[in-house]
Amino acid sequence: MSTLRFTKMHGAGNDFMVINGIDSAFVPNKQQIIAWSNRNYGIGFDQLLLVEKPDSPKVDFKYRIFNNDGSEVNQCGNGARCFARFALKHNLTTKKQISVQTGADIMVLQILEGDKVKVNMGIPRFSPDSLPLIQDAQRTFYPININNKEHEFMALSIGNPHAVFVVDDAGKFPVAEIGAIVESHKIFPRRVNVGFMQIIDKNEIKLRVYERGAGETLACGSGACAAVACGINAGLLTAKVKVMVAGGKLLVEWAGKGKHIFLTGPAVTVYEGKIEI
Secondary structure, eight states: OOEEEEEEEEETTEEEEEEETTTSOOOOOHHHHHHHHOTTTSOOOSEEEEEEOOSSTTSSEEEEEEETTSOEESOOHHHHHHHHHHHHHTTSOOOSEEEEEOSSOEEEEEEOSTTEEEEEOOOOBOOGGGTTOOOSSOOSSEEEEETTEEEEEEEEESSSEEEEEEOSOTTTSOHHHHHHHHHTOTTOTTOOEEEEEEEEETTEEEEEEEETTTEEESOOHHHHHHHHHHHHHTTSSOSEEEEEETTEEEEEEEOSTTSOEEEEEEOEEEEEEEEEO
16 A cells, blocks of 8 residues: 545635646546545545646646546646646746646646636637537537427537536526536537536626536636637627636636637645545
8 A cells, every 4th residue: 555645726616636647657547536536535526637747848747637437538727727836836847837738739827926827728619520519510509409498509629528508597507407418418429518607798707517527516617718718709708708606706818719718717725635545
């Protein structure tokens, strides 16, 4: 039996177990992740983040993300901010701007004053194939039947797939019920993250996200970017939007199609710990 050191962190309430995989080449298995993520018997977290050496010398780090059901995903904006703060605090870098290899692309993370980090989340892709989403053509809004009622949603990929619904009241909307249905709907062969966006005005939204493989979380960085990009694409929002989530406030900036989208928000260390493996 050996001891594994970890750091518990959160970004606007979206919480993580962060492991330094550079000093030791440890990769947790599915059973370990499920056990550790349990909030009653384990550490408790939405995702596990693994810091590794990059595959290319042109990149500072490699970043792997595991949902609390043990599945691996390609993107997590809140996790990326925590990743940057973790690397700086644990003396893995002295840079205030780092490049990180993910399963989707190369991310650039800028460490700001206080607890803030700004993340270049890449270029949103609206084609159905990028999610993937089974549709015969690209549209702004897509129809979907849920519990024998017709709804419509917007969709894009930002390294991971997102469906976004506009709702009248995000606080009262049945996110757990509808999110679970949409996440595994047959039109999403690899499942999907599901956002429920209430538009306050063109500069501010409220958002709840049912994350693929994790359920509803207090915040979702890629979900915030997806909601804002979809809203801008549909003419509902401006280029700089404050996103209010259950865990706090995020800022998303996007200049439009073909441009990179940026996410700014907090990254906070909760505690340092160790666990027997």
